[in-house]
Amino acid sequence: MSKESAPRSSLHERIRSDLEGKILSGAWPPGHRIPTEQELRTEYGCSRMTVNKVMTQLANAGLVLRRRKTGSIVMPQQSQNAVLEIKDIKDEVTAQGGTYRHEVVERVLRKAAPSEAGELGIEDGTEVLALTCLHYADEAPFCLEDRVINLEVAPAARTESFAELAPGVWLLRHIPWSEAEHTIAAVGASARVAKLLDLSAGTPCLVMERRTWRQGETVTEVRLTYPGAANRLSARFTPSAT
Amino acid sequence: MSKESAPRSSLHERIRSDLEGKILSGAWPPGHRIPTEQELRTEYGCSRMTVNKVMTQLANAGLVLRRRKTGSIVMPQQSQNAVLEIKDIKDEVTAQGGTYRHEVVERVLRKAAPSEAGELGIEDGTEVLALTCLHYADEAPFCLEDRVINLEVAPAARTESFAELAPGVWLLRHIPWSEAEHTIAAVGASARVAKLLDLSAGTPCLVMERRTWRQGETVTEVRLTYPGAANRLSARFTPSAT
DNA sequence: GAGTGGTCTAGACCACTTT
DNA sequence: AAGTGGTCTAGACCACTCA
Incomplete structure (x- = not known):
């Protein structure tokens, strides 16, 4: 299988932006159940590896919580922990x-x-x-x-x-x-x-x-x-x- | 191809730890050239996807600098930018x-x-x-x-x-x-x-x-x-x- | 032109968790 | 037992950059 056009941004970046938008805009509130990787794969028409990559990134970023069997949800309680950069x-x-x-x-x-x-x-x-x-x-x-x-x-x-x-x-x-x-x-x-x-x-x-x-x-x-x-x-x- | 044993930690985690150790210990000083993905693939006996995943993580973490054609090097100049957590x-x-x-x-x-x-x-x-x-x-x-x-x-x-x-x-x-x-x-x-x-x-x-x-x-x-x-x-x- | 990383796929097996 | 994520593979094409 080959790809056809010139992607301005990569596929996983576009999927990630899309999901981030849904979470940060509040369209998917904390606790909301996120489609399974299988569903996302169908929705975006890509392989499971690609949506898995995105979901792994979102989990590392603390935006979603992933659980086996029950699926992933939007992180129920955003931490107030924030970070302050210390510059040179x-x-x-x-x-x-x-x-x-x-x-x-x-x-x-x-x-x-x-x-x-x-x-x-x-x-x-x-x-x-x-x-x-x-x-x-x-x-x-x-x-x-x-x-x-x-x-x-x-x-x-x-x-x-x-x-x-x-x-x-x-x-x-x-x-x-x-x-x-x-x-x-x-x-x-x-x-x-x-x-x-x-x-x-x-x-x-x-x-x-x-x-x-x-x-x-x-x-x-x-x-x-x-x-x-x-x-x-x-x-x-x-x-x-x- | 199938895997055989029970990995205590995943393969990419072990590879990542290994490379991080080399960088943080100073064994690979800033500017040091890192083996290509092809070489790492051979060294660790895994697929290129796996070493690519590790290298992508290290690049996101700011430990390595990746460049096409010339290969990846240890980040020449670690930023003093650090982060301070603000707690609830x-x-x-x-x-x-x-x-x-x-x-x-x-x-x-x-x-x-x-x-x-x-x-x-x-x-x-x-x-x-x-x-x-x-x-x-x-x-x-x-x-x-x-x-x-x-x-x-x-x-x-x-x-x-x-x-x-x-x-x-x-x-x-x-x-x-x-x-x-x-x-x-x-x-x-x-x-x-x-x-x-x-x-x-x-x-x-x-x-x-x-x-x-x-x-x-x-x-x-x-x-x-x-x-x-x-x-x-x-x-x-x-x-x-x- | 050639070498490197960037990305993606289709399929596979496993581990964990709930039913 | 079944569903989900976690991981890995072998191979592919592309984009970028240097020589």
């Missing part, structure tokens, strides 16, 4: 037309303190690199970066100055991560933060802490402090994950 | 073993003011429902919710008291969303916020604004204000999207 610092600035630069304020090679080792989930005395950087937008400091790098996982960082590439970007290029954890909070600026970011003490700041692992080993832990009023984290997204 | 307010509390309740402080049915209509991207005079709610954890207020609902899209909200279900959850159950946008910032508590959340004015607070659309129409806009010190948003995730 440089991109944040340049996207707004600003000029970006960063500066390494402090660079200390030392052994992990016991408390630190516990936090990082590494052994006492493991060598780490502690960095403090300032990120500037149009020559005004707008982000303070306090970072600890596990040299056991990222030995190449030992001799890296981070003058050209900021630590975050450098790490991404050299050490792929497999898992990460974020925490975001609002805190008043400490004396140190106030001085470095040129604020008055107590100014509300957005603090993001991120820890990154590669295959179970901690790669790095970083705290990014932004003056809260001037800078925002934002993102636009859809409920689909695929 | 009630789940946030109960996950920590607290007791949760909410209270509707104010409920006003009115026509959208011109400025508001502009923000929401709706027409002047569209009827909206403005809500103010307090969310309590163990009887202490921990989140202030200011919400506007577009009644044109969600007419059922007109007669809903939101006494049982908080507005966020109610909307999820009744009006599926297709797109959303988040913004997070740190601000000092205003007099109004301080009073409602029982804080002193100027206390750093985490403010999350979320706007939700369904098929291009604004469904709702909400501002959630959390005392910054006590509450944090956090999430754990992997770079894979699939």
Whole structure:
């Protein structure tokens, strides 16, 4: 069997759009039973593999719930779980037309303190690199970066100055991560933060802490402090994950 | 051709894990050329469809870059773009073993003011429902919710008291969303916020604004204000999207 | 022109779940 | 026992891109 015409979008994409539309428009409300793969195959005049591909994608995206024997239904209860994209610092600035630069304020090679080792989930005395950087937008400091790098996982960082590439970007290029954890909070600026970011003490700041692992080993832990009023984290997204 | 044994995990899952391991461990560094589908087919002794399925997933997850003729490579530059999950307010509390309740402080049915209509991207005079709610954890207020609902899209909200279900959850159950946008910032508590959340004015607070659309129409806009010190948003995730 | 991925098919067997 | 999704195959044609 051969196909005949030039498909602007692929068949499974068109089927997917069609089904997504029915779900997101509310035409098929949560809990609504979706035709079986056999029925869809007939409806769209294609093979079962093709509709199966679409349904698998929709299930991964969390739009439908698939069950054997009873068939698939529209996901009964959409999760409020949503996701916020965290952008690269440089991109944040340049996207707004600003000029970006960063500066390494402090660079200390030392052994992990016991408390630190516990936090990082590494052994006492493991060598780490502690960095403090300032990120500037149009020559005004707008982000303070306090970072600890596990040299056991990222030995190449030992001799890296981070003058050209900021630590975050450098790490991404050299050490792929497999898992990460974020925490975001609002805190008043400490004396140190106030001085470095040129604020008055107590100014509300957005603090993001991120820890990154590669295959179970901690790669790095970083705290990014932004003056809260001037800078925002934002993102636009859809409920689909695929 | 038939299969013989009981696969603990499916074949494509095992192939995927294998390839992911090679990429995430660094054995295949960014830019490394991945065997062609033909080679993988031979290596794993399966059909091309199966390796194609795996490679498609890895490409969707952003781990590999696929190109015709030249073949696929490990994604040269992992994006720092990551995602932060935003959880349901009630789940946030109960996950920590607290007791949760909410209270509707104010409920006003009115026509959208011109400025508001502009923000929401709706027409002047569209009827909206403005809500103010307090969310309590163990009887202490921990989140202030200011919400506007577009009644044109969600007419059922007109007669809903939101006494049982908080507005966020109610909307999820009744009006599926297709797109959303988040913004997070740190601000000092205003007099109004301080009073409602029982804080002193100027206390750093985490403010999350979320706007939700369904098929291009604004469904709702909400501002959630959390005392910054006590509450944090956090999430754990992997770079894979699939 | 040749190599690669993108897509699709027709059919098959299996696993799970409900009846 | 029967219905449904989960997976896999062998083969095919096409589209894109490089040489």
